[in-house]
Amino acid sequence: xxxxxxxxxxxxxxxxxxxxxxxxxxxxxxxxxxxxxxxxxxxxxxxxxxxxxxxxxxxxxxxxxxxxxxxxxxxxxxxxxxxxxxxxxxxxxxxxxxxxxxxxxxxxxxxxxxxxxxxxxxxxxxxxxxxxxxxxxxxxxxxxxxxxxxxxxxxxxxxxxxxxxxxxxxxxxxxxxxxxxxxxxxxxxxxxxxxxxxxxxxxxxxxxxxxxxxxxxxxxxxxxxxxxxxxxxxxxxxxxxxxxxxxxxxxxxxxxxxxxxxxxxxxxxxxxxxxxxxxxxxxxxxxxxxxxxxxxxxxxxxxxxxxxxxxxxxxxxxxxxxxxxxxxxxxxxxxxxxxxxxxxxxxxxxxxxxxxxxxxxxxxxxxxxxxxxxxxxxxxxxxxxxxxxxxxxxxxxxxxxxxxxxxxxxxxxxxxxxxxxxxxxxxxxxxxxxxxxxxxxxxxxxxxxxxxxxxxxxxxxxxxxxxxxxxxxxxxxxxxxxxxxxxxxxxxxxxxxxxxxxxxxxxxxxxxxxxxxxxx
Amino acid sequence: xxxxxxxxxxxxxxxxxxxxxxxxxxxxxxxxxxxxxxxxxxxxxxxxxxxxxxxxxxxxxxxxxxxxxxxxxxxxxxxxxxxxxxxxxxxxxxxxxxxxxxxxxxxxxxxxxxxxxxxxxxxxxxxxxxxxxxxxxxxxxxxxxxxxxxxxxxxxxxxxxxxxxxxxxxxxxxxxxxxxxxxxxxxxx
Numbered sequence: 257x258x259x260x261x262x263x264x265x266x267x268x269x270x271x272x273x274x275x276x277x278x279x280x281x282x283x284x285x286x287x288x289x290x291x292x293x294x295x296x297x298x299x300x301x302x303x304x305x306x307x308x309x310x311x312x313x314x315x316x317x318x319x320x321x322x323x324x325x326x327x328x329x330x331x332x333x334x335x336x337x338x339x340x341x342x343x344x345x346x347x348x349x350x351x352x353x354x355x356x357x358x359x360x361x362x363x364x365x366x367x368x369x370x371x372x373x374x375x376x377x378x379x380x381x382x383x384x385x386x387x388x389x390x391x392x393x394x395x396x397x398x399x400x401x402x403x404x405x406x407x408x409x410x411x412x413x414x415x416x417x418x419x420x421x422x423x424x425x426x427x428x429x430x431x432x433x434x435x436x437x438x439x440x441x442x443x444x445x446x447x448x449x450x451x452x453x454x455x456x457x458x459x460x461x462x463x464x465x466x467x468x469x470x471x472x473x474x475x476x477x478x479x480x481x482x483x484x485x486x487x488x489x490x491x492x493x494x495x496x497x498x499x500x501x502x503x504x505x506x507x508x509x510x511x512x513x514x515x516x517x518x519x520x521x522x523x524x525x526x527x528x529x530x531x532x533x534x535x536x537x538x539x540x541x542x543x544x545x546x547x548x549x550x551x552x553x554x555x556x557x558x559x560x561x562x563x564x565x566x567x568x569x570x571x572x573x574x575x576x577x578x579x580x581x582x583x584x585x586x587x588x589x590x591x592x593x594x595x596x597x598x599x600x601x602x603x604x605x606x607x608x609x610x611x612x613x614x615x616x617x618x619x620x621x622x623x624x625x626x627x628x629x630x631x632x633x634x635x636x637x638x639x640x641x642x643x644x645x646x647x648x649x650x651x652x653x654x655x656x657x658x659x660x661x662x663x664x665x666x667x668x669x670x671x672x673x674x675x676x677x678x679x680x681x682x683x684x685x686x687x688x689x690x691x692x693x694x695x696x697x698x699x700x701x702x703x704x705x706x707x708x709x710x711x712x713x714x715x716x717x718x719x720x721x722x723x724x725x726x727x728x729x730x731x732x733x734x735x736x737x738x739x740x741x742x743x744x745x746x747x748x749x750x751x752x753x754x755x756x757x758x759x760x761x762x763x764x765x766x767x768x769x770x771x772x773x774x775x776x
Numbered sequence: 777x778x779x780x781x782x783x784x785x786x787x788x789x790x791x792x793x794x795x796x797x798x799x800x801x802x803x804x805x806x807x808x809x810x811x812x813x814x815x816x817x818x819x820x821x822x823x824x825x826x827x828x829x830x831x832x833x834x835x836x837x838x839x840x841x842x843x844x845x846x847x848x849x850x851x852x853x854x855x856x857x858x859x860x861x862x863x864x865x866x867x868x869x870x871x872x873x874x875x876x877x878x879x880x881x882x883x884x885x886x887x888x889x890x891x892x893x894x895x896x897x898x899x900x901x902x903x904x905x906x907x908x909x910x911x912x913x914x915x916x917x918x919x920x921x922x923x924x925x926x927x928x929x930x931x932x933x934x935x936x937x938x939x940x941x942x943x944x945x946x947x948x949x950x951x952x953x954x955x956x957x958x959x960x961x962x963x964x965x
Contacts, residue, residue, distance in 0.1 A: 308938035408961040446951040570948030613933035616913040
């Protein structure tokens, strides 16, 4: 029997793979999604409402007893990281897409905000984003559900920041502030990143793929760890090779088009692992740029106590974690560095008080000091854009293979002098805002750290300096696409997921068009 | 624990009430809603105690001096010694640090003509521990005795404030609840 050839084989089922595969199935393409992790039942499998004292070690496992998933990079589960994300959904602006034009360094995207706007509209309508219409040029408004009120502690920061001319806005999240179809509105239990069991928070599986399954055009295959893409003499992906995560049985599938959406570093790793005589340094890597230009978000962290709330009665202010955001405000100011930062704050929940160990003293006064500070505790984390440099890249570690015997993706990053200038100014400005808000600083991160993996497989108009074209198609391999944050030529300081989704939706349209015109 | 379970049942009832009273147009099998956690996660401590009786008692005493009973129970009643025992059982470096520290405490006790730290009165026990606490609070502890105290303070704080007594009775945690909307702030700022 001849093996079925799918129109599109998608590897990965998160924000990128979920958005793209559901869109293509809805447009009538025959789509297979391969996900390395198991099928996770959102309603029953996560420890969403567990509390630490239910466990002797006080550590709350992600999954409920006996439920597999999310125990490693190759075995997250259907829905990928959207199952456990914090749902912050920000549009990039024209400045973000054209950083080089704005600051004269870094790299521009091969597209403009105007190209992306309709796709942002589409995904916002599809998944539901609650936000306020703020009319900011640098953080474009979209199609919004009503915002959720700020927390009392947010208003203290808002008043403090206002003294410095800094604006605090409502957070923008892909979480429902009112019910939509089968999804209820958020019930503010404060456990968003423990898996939202009612799907008030967007995840790609329940929100996009489950409805798309009704078309009969979408096939999901979990526990299928893809380790290699085979390539023909004509530089086309011929076959997607995988093994079953549990039985290790090997298999291969074919698609007219193959889309890699394994989340930044894993997508880069899969292409690097796919070596052939034509592409000895990794698939679609004639430029030698695969893995280069790794530009994760760089963060700092503050813990603080707000004076106004010390000693106040404890209230339930869990909400859906952070309810406010400080958008970039330095990008139009005179400064001695390029790019900018935004600030997320108050995204902790009160299920833990890890800071208690570093309050001074012991005995009754120690206990009282912790109780008094508990309602006043807040986290504060600015996120900055970093510029690409030669010391920041993803490669493969063959020396220390993972449990499946596959090389691990290894991340290297180093901040340039310019990045450090931004980092230090960012921390200073955070301290200014906190001081103006009446905050006692409890801790400050000493070293920069990373979050939101971005870059490594960037899009661009020049095949010598990029892997993909403006439609996310590989310059070298005409039936290969990548849709996740690895494709971003610059990171912005804004959270990447909504842009991953908009790009994936846009790429889905290009693929559907090419399939229809029989160009693939 | 028993009262928490009944709280949990109340929470689940509330979920039930919401899905019954809120009007979802597509109510039925497809509706995403809270699923009852019939069997809660309480995992029984499967292993026996790691520390010997004497050491366990001393650790428990120190934990209760760090977080004493006040209007709310202290570390011992909150099960902190059992938590410390579990954590220590998994880390050889911590075991060595604890053993050295406990031995040192008994040496201190002997200088005050007691056989063991546990036999000292509270004031004498605090006179030994409080300087260690002050040293542990003052940046990175280098002396091994200070590291020993820092370890016990860290584990006591972690264990107490993740216990039901610490988190709910003492701190007043009220989250993990179901609300139909998030309230506007009514405080004066």
